[in-house]
Amino acid sequence: MVESAGGGPGDGAAEVLDRPLPDGVRRRVVQIVSDGFGGLTVGELPAQLRQYARFAPNRRAKFAGNAMAAALETDPLFRQRIGEKFREAQPELSGALDSGAPPPAADPLDVAAAAYVLRPTGWVKLVTAAGEEAQRADAERADEESRAELERLREELAHAREHTRTETERLRTELESAKKEAESLHRKLRAAHSDVKRGEAALRKIQGEIETVRAEGQTQVSAAEVEARRLKARLGEVEAALEATRRAAREGRSVEDMRVRLLLDTVLDAAQGLRRELALPPVSVRPAETVDAVEPGRMTPKDIAARALSENDPAILDQLLALPQAHLVVDGYNVTKTGYPQMPLEKQRLRLLGQLSQLAAQTGAEVTCVFDGAELAAPVLLAPPRGVRVLFSKPGVTADELIRQLVRAEPPGRPVIVASTDREVADGVAKAGARPVASAMLLKRLS
Numbered sequence: 001m002v003e004s005a006g007g008g009p010g011d012g013a014a015e016v017l018d019r020p021l022p023d024g025v026r027r028r029v030v031q032i033v034s035d036g037f038g039g040l041t042v043g044e045l046p047a048q049l050r051q052y053a054r055f056a057p058n059r060r061a062k063f064a065g066n067a068m069a070a071a072l073e074t075d076p077l078f079r080q081r082i083g084e085k086f087r088e089a090q091p092e093l094s095g096a097l098d099s100g101a102p103p104p105a106a107d108p109l110d111v112a113a114a115a116y117v118l119r120p121t122g123w124v125k126l127v128t129a130a131g132e133e134a135q136r137a138d139a140e141r142a143d144e145e146s147r148a149e150l151e152r153l154r155e156e157l158a159h160a161r162e163h164t165r166t167e168t169e170r171l172r173t174e175l176e177s178a179k180k181e182a183e184s185l186h187r188k189l190r191a192a193h194s195d196v197k198r199g200e201a202a203l204r205k206i207q208g209e210i211e212t213v214r215a216e217g218q219t220q221v222s223a224a225e226v227e228a229r230r231l232k233a234r235l236g237e238v239e240a241a242l243e244a245t246r247r248a249a250r251e252g253r254s255v256e257d258m259r260v261r262l263l264l265d266t267v268l269d270a271a272q273g274l275r276r277e278l279a280l281p282p283v284s285v286r287p288a289e290t291v292d293a294v295e296p297g298r299m300t301p302k303d304i305a306a307r308a309l310s311e312n313d314p315a316i317l318d319q320l321l322a323l324p325q326a327h328l329v330v331d332g333y334n335v336t337k338t339g340y341p342q343m344p345l346e347k348q349r350l351r352l353l354g355q356l357s358q359l360a361a362q363t364g365a366e367v368t369c370v371f372d373g374a375e376l377a378a379p380v381l382l383a384p385p386r387g388v389r390v391l392f393s394k395p396g397v398t399a400d401e402l403i404r405q406l407v408r409a410e411p412p413g414r415p416v417i418v419a420s421t422d423r424e425v426a427d428g429v430a431k432a433g434a435r436p437v438a439s440a441m442l443l444k445r446l447s
Contacts (some may be wrong), residue, residue, distance in 0.1 A: 021069075021116070021127065022109075022127070023039070023111045024109045025109055025113050025116060026069060026126055027114045028066040028109050028110060028112070028113030029069060029072065029116050029117060030061050030068055030069055031061055031080065031113075032070075032086055032113055033068040033069070033072055033082055033113070034057045034058075034060045034061040034064075034065075035057060035066065035085070035086075035089065035119075036081070036082040036085030036086055036089070037049070037052070037053075037060060037068070037082075038056070039085045040081055040085070042356065044077050044078075044081055045078070046071045046078050048067055048070075048071060049064065049067055049068060049071055049078075051340045052067070052068075057182055067364070073119070079117065079119070080248045082117055083118045084120075086114065086117055087118070090114065093106065093111070093114050094114065094118060095147070096121045097111070097114055097115055097118055097126075098120055099192060100395070101345050102115075102126065104393040109127065110129040111126055111158070112126050112129070113338060115127060125443065163404060171442070175395070180365070193235075213385040216219075238271075248399045256287055263272065274347050281443065302360055312439055312440065312441055313441075313446070314444045314445035316440075317417070317437055317441055317445050318363070318445070320415065320417050320435060320437070321359075321363040321417065322363065323415040324364075324415070325364040325365075325414055325415065326366070326416075326417065327366045327367075327368070327410060327414065327415070327416045328359075328363065328365050328366070328367045328368070328369065328415070328419065329370065329403055329407065329416065329417070329418045329419070329429075330352070330356060330369045330418075330419045330420075330441070330442065331368065331370060331400070331418070331419060331420035331422060331425060332349065332352060332370055332371040332372075332399070333345075333348070333371055333372055333399065333417075334399075334420045334421055334422055334425075334439055334444055335419060335420075335439040335443065336348035336351070336352050336354060337347070338421060338439040338443065339352075339439070339441060341441040348375050348403065349371065350381070352369065353369060353384070353385050353388055353390065354385060354386045355446040356369055356387075356446075357385035357386055357387055357447070358385075358446075359446060360387030360388055361386070361387055366389075367387060367388045367389065368388075368390075368391065368406060369388055369389070369390050369391070370387040370391050370392075370393065370399045370402050370403050371390070371391070371392050371399060371401075372392075372393055372398060372405070373392035373393040373395065373397075374400040391406075397414070400422060400424065400425045400428075403418060403420070403429065404425070404428050404429065407428075407429045407432045407433070407434045408432055408436075410433075412433060415435070416429070416433070416434040416435065417434065417435050417436075417437055418434050418435070418436050418437070419436075419437050419439055419441070419442040420436065420438075420439060420440075421439045421440070422436050
């Protein structure tokens, strides 16, 4: 392991290390060089180390470690100067090494690093022994760490097994509970399906009964209306006969009096029976109320005559729109081509819709304006005015058909007014229960 390099047998400088310097010893050597580096002048430093002269010791050891180790190995003079600085800093350790008896309590790495720098006799053995001691310590430390890690892993494994066992039991319990709950929900679902089917059957039965009752009610209403008309006609006949009887009494015809009395008794008996059958309330009208006269605050015949409206009076349209929940359906192009046919279609639509918006705001009625979509070359970009619904008929459907669909969609009894001069439209909506008005009347009202 030790070979001669030209020196005497007792010269430590002639010894050569035949293996790489152990890492721990190398770090201590670099630290010794870095500590002694600051005590040298720039001229005493090797050329390759002069650039690190102003570095702090820690920074010098970090950035110039390899260069200092190489210079220490190849430059005996630099090694001698560093050794002198070390002897000044560590005289006891240096003296012990020179005497060949290093302190037993000293760190083997420190002893090896000092021997490597000072190069006393047998320094190679000290460095080699320090390296082996460091390797042994590292191996023991690694072994301890491995045993500790193995013990920790065993504990974690045992804990994981226990946790897995507990979690498995918990999941098994939850699974059983979930299965029971699912079975319960399935039973409830089947019961709910049965209840729904029974409810649907009961609903269909009730709907059938409602339809039957409704049909019977309609039949009874129709019969009652027929009977009321018959009784009204009979009452008119009785009133005429009573008037004739009064005239005959004034003329003194006793035979006629007898006949009238007999007829009157018959009518009274019939009236009493009819009153009981119809459960009529007592008569609230008095004879004085039948005399034609003008009461205070009441309209005179002259006022009533002045109030009468002609068939084309726009006030009729106002009265219709004043009905509760009135709905005005307008045949758009029929109205515009009646009122202002010379204008383009776009301007016709805008003018009509603007006027209908004002009418809707004034009356509060629902307003729907229908235009024929067959005359459109492209979709209309139109923002409907407030209060007016604007509809265009689909391809293959005329505006007249769309108007009839709107009327049929309304419930029976709702007041629906259709503005159009088309006789076919007017007849069709009238059969459906709507009130047709002429386009000219609507134009008069709008203007």
